[in-house]
Amino acid sequence: MLKVLILPGDGIGQEITTQALKVIDCLNADFNLGMMLEHGLVGGNAYDETGSPLPQATLDAARQCDSILLGAVGGYQWEFLERDLRPERGLLELRAEMDLFSNLRPAILYPQLVNVSTLKEEVVSGLDLMIVRELVAGIYFGKPRGVEIRDGQKYGFNTAAYYELEIRRIGRSAFKIAQLRNKRVCSIDKANVLEVCELWREVMTDVAKDYPNVELTHMYVDNAAMQLVKAPKQFDVMVTSNLFGDVLSDCAAMLTGSIGMLPSASLNQDGFGMYEPIHGSAPDIAGKDIANPLAAILSVAMMLRYSLNQASLACKIEAAVNTVLNKGYRTQDIAIESDLVVGTNKMGDLVVEALV
Numbered sequence: 016m017l018k019v020l021i022l023p024g025d026g027i028g029q030e031i032t033t034q035a036l037k038v039i040d041c042l043n044a045d046f047n048l049g050m051m052l053e054h055g056l057v058g059g060n061a062y063d064e065t066g067s068p069l070p071q072a073t074l075d076a077a078r079q080c081d082s083i084l085l086g087a088v089g090g091y092q093w094e095f096l097e098r099d100l101r102p103e104r105g106l107l108e109l110r111a112e113m114d115l116f117s118n119l120r121p122a123i124l125y126p127q128l129v130n131v132s133t134l135k136e137e138v139v140s141g142l143d144l145m146i147v148r149e150l151v152a153g154i155y156f157g158k159p160r161g162v163e164i165r166d167g168q169k170y171g172f173n174t175a176a177y178y179e180l181e182i183r184r185i186g187r188s189a190f191k192i193a194q195l196r197n198k199r200v201c202s203i204d205k206a207n208v209l210e211v212c213e214l215w216r217e218v219m220t221d222v223a224k225d226y227p228n229v230e231l232t233h234m235y236v237d238n239a240a241m242q243l244v245k246a247p248k249q250f251d252v253m254v255t256s257n258l259f260g261d262v263l264s265d266c267a268a269m270l271t272g273s274i275g276m277l278p279s280a281s282l283n284q285d286g287f288g289m290y291e292p293i294h295g296s297a298p299d300i301a302g303k304d305i306a307n308p309l310a311a312i313l314s315v316a317m318m319l320r321y322s323l324n325q326a327s328l329a330c331k332i333e334a335a336v337n338t339v340l341n342k343g344y345r346t347q348d349i350a351i352e353s354d355l356v357v358g359t360n361k362m363g364d365l366v367v368e369a370l371v
């Protein structure tokens with residue numbers, strides 16, 4: 016029996032996870048998936064109930080399950096808490112505790128949404144790129160960090176740092192994925208300015224020697240941001256550090272029409288994974304039944320493919336999403352005039368309907 020920990024989190028995290036659960040229920044009932052679900056708290060709601068954004072019970076459950084599905088965390092009401100108690104800290108700690116260093120963020124444009132993208136059809140049609148983001152080190156976790164008084168004024172500081180091994184392992188992840196794709200890795204850094212990126216480039220170049228059938232190129236992050244908007248189809252796999260990957264993946268998301276379309280997998284060395292949409296808790300639209308649940312639903316597909324060895328069921332979910340889009344159904348974020356606009360719940364129901 017597969018045991019999956021469900022962590023809906025905050026804001027739209029609740030609404031979109033409910034839709035993903037409908038899909039899992041359907042796979043259990045009609046396709047013999049045999050997935051057992053356990054529910055837990057993370058983020059702001061966890062803080063409200065237990066005083067911690069990552070309660071020990073959640074961490075214990077995470078260590079005992081086969082996979083984790085997470086919605087999103089965060090919200091205005093927790094923004095002024097001390098940093099260690101904020102929702103985002105809960106998510107970051109969970110990633111770090113489980114050593115989920117390899118964050119896969121595929122940006123795929125569904126052909127039905129080509130006119131929803133803010134870019135011209137010829138620039139984005141057929142887009143299928145994979146961002147591989149290092150997730151448990153870099154400036155997000157580097158020490159020292161803090162805000163203190165220096166020279167009579169406030170001084171804020173963080174440390175961008177990587178051990179060679181941390182770069183090596185995310186490099187290997189990227190090359191392995193590229194071997195299953197178009198065999199091109201573009202490593203994104205700022206080696207012209209930062210020593211940590213100089214090391215990043217050196218190690219990536221060394222890792223590449225073990226993958227002679229994969230082409231490695233390097234690009235500075237400022238140019239990469241520009242190229243993503245100018246000619247995104249030049250990329251196959253992009254590998255980059257924690258912060259650069261965070262920024263570039265939101266940018267890539269928009270090429271597909273909406274951030275509500277992008278799922279992600281965060282994997283450790285053994286293939287254990289946490290799956291979540293790349294977007295946040297969207298407090299501006301929470302509770303209105305308008306959030307797009309497809310990223311959450313597609314995250315279930317990634318879970319089935321990457322951690323649970325159920326690629327054919329993953330394909331079924333992706334095909335169901337395709338069917339629903341073919342029929343013209345859209346949540347508000349991916350709708351243009353002629354489309355049939357539906358809410359979050361209805362979109363979940365439609366995907367389930369298309370599955371069976």
Ligand code: NAD
Nearest residue numbers: 087088089090275293294295296297298299300306307348
């Ligand atoms: P966000 O991703 O929550 O929202 C950005 C914009 O995209 C908003 O206008 C929102 O309405 C829209 N959007 C996001 N997801 C959508 C969906 N599924 N359907 C339709 N529209 C969608 O980013 P933000 O506003 O910068 O952050 C809000 C909160 O979420 C913050 O507390 C932040 O820390 C947190 N956050 C959490 C995660 C996560 O849990 N993985 C990721 C990003 C941000």
Ligand code: IPM
Nearest residue numbers: 088089103106107261293295
């Ligand atoms: C993401 C989010 C998180 C990140 C935040 C909420 C900690 O933006 O998953 O992309 O920066 O990694």
Ligand code: MN
Nearest residue numbers: 261262265293
């Ligand atoms: Mn982000």
